[in-house]
Amino acid sequence: PFLFSPGGISSFCNSRGPCLFLSPTSDESKSESARRPGERSPFCYSPGQFFFEYLVVVSLKKKLGGDYEPKIIYQFPKRENLLRGQKEEEERLLQAIPLFCFPDGNHWAPLTEYTSETFSFVLTNVDGSRKIGYCRRLLPVGRGPRFPEVFCIISCLGCFGLFSKILDEVEKRRQISMAVIYPFMQGLRECPFPAPGKTVTIKSFIPDSGTELIELTRPLDSWLEHVEFRALLQRLSPENILWLFASAVLERRIIFVAEELSVLSQCIHAVAALLYPFSWAHTYIPVVPECLIDTVCCPTPFMVGVQKRCLEQVLDQPMEEVLLVDLCEGTFLRSVGVPGPLCPNCKSSIPFSASEQVNTHVSEAFIQFFVKTVGHYTSHLKWNKSGQGSFQEKAFCKDVTSKSCRKFVKRFVRTQMFSLFIQEAERSRITQEGYFQRKVTEYQEQKKKQRRNS
Template identity: 75%
Template structure:
């Protein structure tokens, strides 16, 4: 499995609750080490856990690192057909997921909210170091087939490392600010499970160690799950036993459609029954992003340079000390690519024992804590962009970032970002998300919005993309030069593969913007 996306900040608490049960969260059985398809998607040789205060079992670190370094590259495209895959039959770069999968995997209504809630705590080892361990799992799944059980074990083996990725020299403390982040585990078949994490200090007297509540779900709605974690944290301060009925009620409720609300009843001792409303945003493609965090830390021109590097699928490294900042900003950068999907290694917080893997020769978008800056700079990397989110600057660049995007469109996006950045106190977070997204969606509408006109359909209903005719139809030489590079990327190939499967557009919002753009052009011609 492949790691990806951490979420960011702690969203305001939102009530949520279910029927009361006496059964507590159940302890998870000990897991036998086995190769774990977890947290990453690069390639390379396995390595043992890095020495340091946070202990990670050598078998676990080696297997996860092995998978991180396993290069899984998507086969490229030729005119109307794909190149043959490698001899071993395995694509050389693991995708985070196809664009069309967003609709079915991340945004499907009616599914369970989550698959698991796990609690990860730090266990002191005989040598004085701490190792993250799963203390509880809800629900405990029974009667699994052999393959399902092995997959579950791999999942549960990977989770602790990403709940404590920073490798700090943990000591019991009396205070600890709660933090929210997330990661994504991607199977070789492209299916994804997202881990939404809240790291907090349990209530009590005296010194204590933090613990992580991690909700595993295949649904991508980060604001909603952040609010659910607020409810989990509120109940944790009362008793672990109060969390179980809340999560049971949540699990029994269907995931709402965009714009719809689910109401959950939850009983809290001494407070009575609460009605908790969870509302899903209307715009599904924006429900997993917070652009204000990016605008607060980076200037509009730097955001465009980062966007340009991401569009060409280069290596991107983001540095910050807080897990929440890394999580939020990296997720925002990936969201700028809509309707396309980053199709390579995507790890908002790289565990310390996997830091050496950032020198893998494939594209990646990763977040690393600032304390590891020197170690990052020592890695041999080509075509890499290293971004300091603390100081709001680029530490290392290729040098051509300002020239990648067509200048006219780049200036229009820059003007739009500057305008919204200067007026960010006027807009709500949701409004700013929509305005920023609109600028980047329009960029793709104007450059590749004519793609459907260049898909040739056969009698059996399958389409073939005519790449040469598509590029030739672009009148601007500057725009055509950029598009000829862009069509060679994995993200464009994934998008077109979906488009070739059905005449019905996979990304309805993008298609809506294309239609509006052509209507506006027609209106200008007629007036």
């Protein structure tokens, strides 16, 4: 079955509807722990990999009872000659996709105007592999009232900005004809996914316009390629962002509320990205389908998004303590104590501007927080003769000189995200020089220099 999250809530569609299993799987943890310390990513990448696995088009179809349900009306490419297990996996995937393309249930009527929006969801398989659905919901060209369609690109590659540009091209072609989309997607599928910082060029013919050259560039900073912080900065104050960050770091239950699917998707991805080099390891659903709204009753940590029209339904649920974030008003509707740490240094570093470097500036502030509080973890790994590492937790915590920081670290070491990170570190004595480790080394060199000069 597919897990509708990057780790935590599992669900698959069968004839009786969605079934839920509310705990991470050990297989997923094993997959996570095979990655390098400081370079954890929920999305796998291999050089030369396809841009995407499927393009599906989802539309609303009328049921016998009069309600509407989302159905796939087109799939590219069609898969043939699949083995039995592969065919069953594909069927589960294709059954799950419509639910997340139209998470707002049956609340639809034919429209004459609709502003297109972009959002994404994540499906995690039991072996820990993940697939992302990049969605563009739009109103097709036509006369009279009609239903919107969702163009959904399924890929195991995490790069939201790049796929948003691809969906721009898909929408542009949809305004001409469905037939113009498929040659473009075929050209894209035949093109290898670029390495960080590299560009690929795709030739695409459009009637009355001729052949266009479309350049797709992958960001150089790979840990930021699936995130856009601007949406979060526009909706929450620095104080609330820090409170939210602290709640996520300590693995609390967090519900986001917004009108638009795109806002929910962007803001939840942004909060998860603030945790780098750690990864959220629990239930994570950027947009909860209406039929799964009781997810908010989960007793374990979660980070989920709910459309505002479902707010009363959420509040009626027998929930445990949660942080309920209203992204429309920029306020907390419910909160749970001062989570700490609220890291004042991060607050002064949050850029509330339209700078193109906003992603880097925001991420850097929070990375430095982790560098200063837990960056000394490598000094407390002991190795046996067989090369197996053992983390010395008590000595690690005691090594933190600040009392407030030590209090945080003692709580943080008990989180699953820290445990998974340390499991990776214990696997190999060879330190991988990822971005986080480079920042740790720079900080330690600065401290040595200051001590020599004092």
